[in-house]
Amino acid sequence: MFAFILRRLIQAAGVLLAVALLAFVLFQYVGDPVMIMLGQEGTPTERDQLRKDLGLNDPVIVQFYHFLSNAIQGDFGLSLRQGQKVSTLLRERLPATLELSIAAALIALLVGLPLGVYTALKRHGKLSQALLAFSLLGVSLPTFLIGILLILIFSVSLGWLPSYGRGDTIKLGWWTTGLLTKSGWTHLVLPAVTLSLFQVALVLRLVRSEMLEVLRTDYIKFARARGLTRRAIHFGHALKNTLVPVITIMGLQLGGIIAFAIVTETVFQWPGMGLLFIQAVQFADIPVMAAYLCLISLIFVLINLTVDLLYFAVDPRLRAGLGKHSGGH
Amino acid sequence: MSNNMNNQGLSNRTDDVTAAANATDRVATNDPTNVLEVKNLSVEFTTRHGTLKALNEVSFSIAAGEVVGVVGESGAGKSLTGAAIIGLLEPPGRISGGEILLAGRRIDQLPDDQMRKIRGREIGAIFQDPLTSLNPLYTVGHQITETIVTHLPLTWSQGRNRAIELLEATGIPAARERIDHYPHQFSGGMRQRVVIALALAAEPKLIVADEPTTALDVSIQAQIIELLKKLCREQGAAVMLITHDMGVIAETADRVVVMYAGRIAEVGKVRDVIHAPRHPYTVGLMGSIPSIHQHVERLVQIDGTMPRLNAIPQGCAFNPRCVKVMDRCKLERPELHTLGSSQVACWLHTEVEKNER
């Protein structure tokens, strides 16, 4: 078990390194770092000096090392667009994105999971068919369109909910939260629902198909042959076996949520990292792009690692060291 | 044992329709010593190609404590019969005719929640693959105890003690520790012992065992069969042993039912059927088993293959492959007729009977 964790950690480190390399390449070679730092005003002597200071005349390995050591400390230089330190910008924006993402993930789980189970158990009922149709619509609607529609209905037409920004936030240490104010909550509703809708539909379909698979297995057949109650079979056996692969996929979907937050934040002008990233792409703000890339990779790698460990904890076959550790079942 | 088979009308039946109309005084009567009676059971599948009859008026009975083997090639309908009896026929299959009686009580038309109470408590089941029969996420002990407390009025800890006893009875060493192990921690043979323990947990009167040893090593097969037989005898449970392996039947069963193309070809005591088979198909089956005692140059084979469900010939299903085929066989389907303590569905033997009278 220990060997397993170690191996996964090494893999994770490898991925992070690869991403850092990519970011480094971006940083150093795409666009001119000297221009980035000095802008248009630098004189040739200043540029040469800066070149030396930045170590741009050093071998690539050394440059990469510097980049890496800076990156680990969170130093990515200054934003081209706003002139502030990139790390400061990201730190300001991180809470907004995280709160939005976690809210969306919770909605996806709390709504999608039970609905998925329901449509699997009552697969031929009218409600199930309706839910299934709805879920198909859910995966066919792009997130931004959902946002626009919701704004149209709830903000423009009905005027119930705001469509812009985060509302009033409260600072707790370096974290800013919108969860402690009423306007924070009203501003959270539409973006969170928008971000979660695709996931709700996905989770619903996933849970349904997994559960239907499980209900077809021999051990469920044997459980029925033993005369176990419906409740024991559906919720004791089938559900438990369904959840194991679902956990993995849900965890990976969290990464997708954070990525799609980019779109949602754009539609609702939600001041998170995603909006920052898009503005960086539009502006060719390399330092921000590179920093976002590294940060996101870190988050994804951490999520993957956690999911792997969770899987390990839940499936006794893996714990015993026997059985193949595949991504599925 | 099967003394119910003597009161047979030997009048000529002309075709399936009149036979079906007179189904009530067919093979098995309502003899209360029979734990299971299957009367003219028919199972159909409705597919896009049409309706296929997978079981066509299958009738036999199992007396209390008996071991009855059901043998036949793949696709003959053995497993389907088992599934129909337990009430776990998968759609689009459904019972389209006949009756299934458990200790005199009809069970083929019961609603699911009543059938559920019967499953496990009165009829136990064993399937082929012990690895996939057990839920990998629960301990063996949990699965057994769960079954026990579902059917018997015991608390969980009482059930758990029973479970330990059951495991010990099935020959699993260190049962007290191993009860908390997961299925993947057992070897194939051990797992099937667990499955047997599970099937017997609620003390059913009938066990339907569908190919219980096929997935196991040959060296363990005999052990498992012995165990099954021993435990069932101790509990007084009858066994319906479904298999394609005639050797297992020979060792274990009291009587044997030979199935072919969804119908029964022959029923009788194991000794009789093996040494004096009547139906030409059974003759072919017995002949194709190599014997250590005989020295044969070539294995005997029955020419041709069993027909698919949508291409069953008219009359006797076996007639294209039968070496003793007569004209009548190609037109009329033979009914199960009693000859002594056996039954055969073959015009050959009806003619013989008639001639001898």
Added chain:
Amino acid sequence: MRAALAKFWEGDLAWSWRHTPVAIVATILLAILLIASFGADVLAPHNPFDLATINLIDALKPPVWHTDGTQEYLLGTDSQGRDLLSALMYGMRVSLLIGLAAVTGAMFLGIVLGLISGYAGGRVDALIMRIADVQLSFPAILIALLIDGVARVVVPGDMHEVIAFPVLVGAIALAGWPQYARTVRGSTLVEKNREYVQAARVIGISSPVIMFRHVLPNVLGPVLVLATVHLATAIITEATLSFLGVGVPPTSPSLGTLIRVGNDFLFSGEWWITIFPGAALVLLVLSVNLLGDWLRDALNPRLN
């Protein structure tokens, strides 16, 4: 040819299609949309790119069923006076072209890499699969965004419009190949050990020929299902990128670009400029998804 078509019509797949109303409806819908988009040059009532035909006076007209609407502009006009219905049809064409091209690219790349990976095994297999796995742990949209963003920076500003199309296609294709590769590799591994492959090897047929001629046809079923799902995803991804402003520029807008442009008018009441392209997008993706769902169920041997 006729015989082959007749055989197909009698086959299981066609039977399933004929008996699944949803599949028939989806096919008809998709067909209508395809005809409208690829026939836009001929079928569109106006040409939204011909500056001579655009009249600013006609700007911001509502759809025909409104009091101010006219029959000339069935779905209304945008802020420049361009007919929305026509813009929509051309926009659908752009969206479809990018989507189809991206899927083809991803499929091609994925199949080749998957075949090589499965057939060659060993280090090559490990390398390709490692890259695929790592890439799969990142959301496709992020990868597409990244490639697109980098291209933007690397290529000088005035070239942006020219390269937008190929960059988008490339980005989405590169983001999507791992799924195909994984699937194809899995099937290849299974087929590799079959007798017909061993036999071909013994005869001396070269590996690439075995891979493409013999193994590939057996692997196409799941790939096809994947492709339909991927098409829907690709169209959504392109629309999203365009909406974010890093996709197709407004000179030759896709549905996503149209939605983006129209979004500014949402609050002032001219909802149609953004909603109709949105509806078209949804219908397009929905019909593809419905077909994909049906295809997956129809090709699943177990559900028979």
